[in-house]
Amino acid sequence: MKDSVVIKEVVTKAERRIFVDFPNRLYRDNPYFVPAFFNDDMQDWDPKLNPAFSYCEAKAFLAYKGKEVVGRIGAILSHAANEKWGYKRMRFSQVDFIDDREVSALLFKTVEDWAREKGCDEVHGPLGFCDLDREGMLVEGFDKRSMFITYYNHPYYIDHLAELGYVKDTDWIEHLLPLGDENSTTYKRLKRISDAMLRRTGYHKVQIKNKLDFAPYIKKAFELVNIAYAPLYGVVELNEKQIKKYTNKFLPLVNKDLCCLIVDDNDELMGFGVGAPSMAEAMRKCHGHLAPFGWAGVLKSLKFNDTLDLFLIAIRPELQGSGVNGIIMEHLYTGCIKQGIRFAETGPQLETNHKVHSQWKMFNVETHKRRRCFIKKI
Numbered sequence: 001m002k003d004s005v006v007i008k009e010v011v012t013k014a015e016r017r018i019f020v021d022f023p024n025r026l027y028r029d030n031p032y033f034v035p036a037f038f039n040d041d042m043q044d045w046d047p048k049l050n051p052a053f054s055y056c057e058a059k060a061f062l063a064y065k066g067k068e069v070v071g072r073i074g075a076i077l078s079h080a081a082n083e084k085w086g087y088k089r090m091r092f093s094q095v096d097f098i099d100d101r102e103v104s105a106l107l108f109k110t111v112e113d114w115a116r117e118k119g120c121d122e123v124h125g126p127l128g129f130c131d132l133d134r135e136g137m138l139v140e141g142f143d144k145r146s147m148f149i150t151y152y153n154h155p156y157y158i159d160h161l162a163e164l165g166y167v168k169d170t171d172w173i174e175h176l177l178p179l180g181d182e183n184s185t186t187y188k189r190l191k192r193i194s195d196a197m198l199r200r201t202g203y204h205k206v207q208i209k210n211k212l213d214f215a216p217y218i219k220k221a222f223e224l225v226n227i228a229y230a231p232l233y234g235v236v237e238l239n240e241k242q243i244k245k246y247t248n249k250f251l252p253l254v255n256k257d258l259c260c261l262i263v264d265d266n267d268e269l270m271g272f273g274v275g276a277p278s279m280a281e282a283m284r285k286c287h288g289h290l291a292p293f294g295w296a297g298v299l300k301s302l303k304f305n306d307t308l309d310l311f312l313i314a315i316r317p318e319l320q321g322s323g324v325n326g327i328i329m330e331h332l333y334t335g336c337i338k339q340g341i342r343f344a345e346t347g348p349q350l351e352t353n354h355k356v357h358s359q360w361k362m363f364n365v366e367t368h369k370r371r372r373c374f375i376k377k378i
Contacts, residue, residue, distance in 0.1 A: 003066040005102050007110045010060035016045055019060050022072045023096045024287045027152065034146040034280045035288035036134065040249060041094070044129065045074070051241030052129035055080040057118070060094075061110050063103050071097030073107040076129055077118050080236040089375075090115035092125035093133075096153065097160070104160040112378045124169055124375040126151065131235045132246055136172045136348050136371030137161070144368050147309055148283045149347055150174075151371070158372075166374035170233050172348030174369040175360055179308075179336050179344060186362050187333055193326035203270055203324070205331060206261035211251060217261050218247050220269040221314070228314040233350055233373070250274070250311060257335030258308065260328045271315035273328035277305035277341065308336055308344040313356070325359050 010019050020041040027033035043049040045060050056078050063071035074093035082088055092111050097103045108123075115123050127135045138146075138153050146152040180187060198204065208214065222243040229235050238246070253276040262270045282297035290298065310332075315324050336344065348371055349356050 005070070005100075005106050006064045007106050008062050008064060010045070010062060013042075015062065016042060016060070018069060019045070019062055019072050019074075019094075022062075022069055023152075025069075026096055026098070030152070032143065032145050033152040034148050034150075034283050036148055036283075037249070037290065038288035039290070041288075044133070050129060051239060051245060052078075054239065054241070055236070056129055058129070059114060061107065063097065063107055065103075070100065071095075071103045071107050073097075073111055075111040075114055076127070077115075077120070078129070078236065081234055084236055085234070087122065088120045089122045089124050090118065090120040091127040092123055093128055095126055095137075095157075097157075099154070099156045101160065101163065104157075105164060108161075108164050108166075112376075115378055120378070122375055122377050123166075124373055127234060127373065130238060130242060131229060131232065132238070132242075135234075136373055139171070139370050139372045141174070141369030145280055147345065147347065148279055148288075149309070149311070150369075161374050164376070166376045169373045169375035171351045171373075172371050173351050173357075173367055174348055174371075175346045175363075176366045176368045177344040177346070177360060177363045178366075179333065179342055182334075182337055187330075187337070189362060190326055190330040190333055193323055194330035197323045197327050201264075201324070203262050203264055203327070205327070206263055208256040208259065208261070210256070211254070213256075214251065214254065214259070214261075217269060217272075218251070219243065221261070221272050221312075222246070224269055224272065224314045224316065225312065228317060228320075232353065250276075253279070253302065255302070255335075257338055258332055260331035262324060262327055270319060271313075271324045271328060273310070273313040273325075273332055275308045275310045275332055275344070277302050277339070278307040278309045278345070280307075306340065306342045308332070308341045310344055310346045320355050321358075329359065 010016050020038060024035055047053040056076055058076045060074045062069055073095040076091040076093050112123055126137055134151050137157060139158055142155050222238055226237045254274055258276060259274045261272045264270055279298050279301045282301040285297050
């Protein structure tokens, strides 16, 4: 007799571990899947450890066939996002499932039922608790290696969502940028732009010798993120506890050659950019577990790598399009040359964010991935 699908809410820490580990098992043999930090995902669903619960409610669910886990989905009710954007939406998040219509249908029905209970009239996603979490379902680029800051999913997910009545709300696209040496035309052009902007504006780069030199600028950087990213899809302001959380997550990955802070004469932050050598292969090998030996692979990848992951670039709104981004890009490019990095990969960028896409025009850019936020009226 065929086992029926049963949905269970994640309640215990043991169940949460199963929830977080499910994609590692589903994509065990897929060379393009890259896991996130396991402990970070564990903490995301713990109200005591994730400061976003100050403005969010959330539940996580597992789908079972008999004793076998066959799917998962998270549901996040962001009161802050609903209030800011004037809608009544539930977010779905961290969704994965086998190629079984019954499984996906029951997972999404569970989220939609809870959304109705909470007074929502739409469900959209995949989205996280905030804009610095993973977002968007892959719809193009299934044969490209993922980043640890993005989701990977099978192509069949799209068909399942379409059958369930979900349609496109917005897309993010990702670029791969080939890099040359100091004699390349692109680098020379960036160097001219950067030098001219520094002379004209009087701005200067913060001289960073070690991670301690970042400390005075961390809060300023996230305050700038709040300002620069405010108009973007679904974004809500990061609170101080969230800033501390993401600082602890990303600061260990940063080095001085691949981080650029631009300040004025009053030491006010005008813009910044930060990246790190790709940890994709190291994360695959350790399945997202840093302890006890995963850190060794991650640290090695930060020293010996041919690809840069671009995490964040933020510039004051009044300076966007002014050329300040050229200073940041030249600094990162110089760092890449110094470290033997030959490619740079952007994270997801809204397809409608034409300002950010225009800055890549001087590169022989490959737009190699597209991911989507789906929506459904309920």
